[in-house]
Amino acid sequence: RKEVEQDPGPFNVPEGATVAFNCTYSNSASQSFFWYRQDCRKEPKLLMSVYSSGNEDGRFTAQLNRASQYISLLIRDSKLSDSATYLCVVSKGSQGNLIFGKGTKLSVKP
Amino acid sequence: NAGVMQNPRHLVRRRGQEARLRCSPMKGHSHVYWYRQLPEEGLKFMVYLQKENIIDESGMPKERFSAEFPKEGPSILRIQQVVRGDSAAYFCASSPLFIQGGRNTEAFFGQGTRLTVV
Numbered sequence: 189r190k191e192v193e194q195d196p197g198p199f200n201v202p203e204g205a206t207v208a209f210n211c212t213y214s215n216s217a218s219q220s221f222f223w224y225r226q227d228c229r230k231e232p233k234l235l236m237s238v239y240s241s242g243n244e245d246g247r248f249t250a251q252l253n254r255a256s257q258y259i260s261l262l263i264r265d266s267k268l269s270d271s272a273t274y275l276c277v278v279s280k281g282s283q284g285n286l287i288f289g290k291g292t293k294l295s296v297k298p
Numbered sequence: 299n300a301g302v303m304q305n306p307r308h309l310v311r312r313r314g315q316e317a318r319l320r321c322s323p324m325k326g327h328s329h330v331y332w333y334r335q336l337p338e339e340g341l342k343f344m345v346y347l348q349k350e351n352i353i354d355e356s357g358m359p360k361e362r363f364s365a366e367f368p369k370e371g372p373s374i375l376r377i378q379q380v381v382r383g384d385s386a387a388y389f390c391a392s393s394p395l396f397i398q399g400g401r402n403t404e405a406f407f408g409q410g411t412r413l414t415v416v
Contacts, residue, residue: 290340
C-alpha cells in the first residue's frame, strides 16, 4: 500500500460545481496533515492544514478521520482559478518530513 | 523576508557531469527538505536536513546523490555523473521547526530547479 493515495483524477467540472477529493494514508503514526495546491510547473503551496475536528476556509472544507486514515477536501462553488493539482500531504510519523500523494488534477471549465 | 531561494532555476548538464543545486531557506528556518518531481509524477521525498545534520535520507538514491546543509551558507544537493533519468524538477522546502503533532507547521517551497540531462 502506498504511503499516501489519492483519487487518480483528472476531475473536469463546470464552474460553480462542488468537487471532493479523497486521500488515504498508511502510517497510523502520522501527526500532521495538509492539502497543498500545485499549479503547472510551479512549486506546491499550502492550501490548508487539516485538523481532527475538521476545518473550513471560505469555499474549502477539510476533514480528517484518524480511525479510517482518511482525509478529504471539499471545494464548493468552484472557480476557474481553482484549476490546479491538489496534493494530499502527510507527515512521516512524528518526524518532520512530508510525504506527498501523487495529486489529483482539477480542471474547472466555464 | 525573502522566501525559499533556489538556484539555478534551470540547469542543463551532459551525461556524466556533476549537478549542484542550491537552496537558501527562509530566514529563521533551520529545517530543509529536498523533493524530486519527475514529469507527470508526484513529489518524492529525498532528504531532510537540519544545520550540519542529515535527519532522514531514506529517499535518496544510494549512489551519486548527496546533500548537505552547512552551518553557514545554503543547502546543497549534489548529483554526480548525471544520467538522463535524473532529469526532473528538484524542489527544496524549509520550515522553522518539526512539523509535529498538534501543531501543523507549514513548509514553504522554493520555485525549484529544473535539471535537464542531455
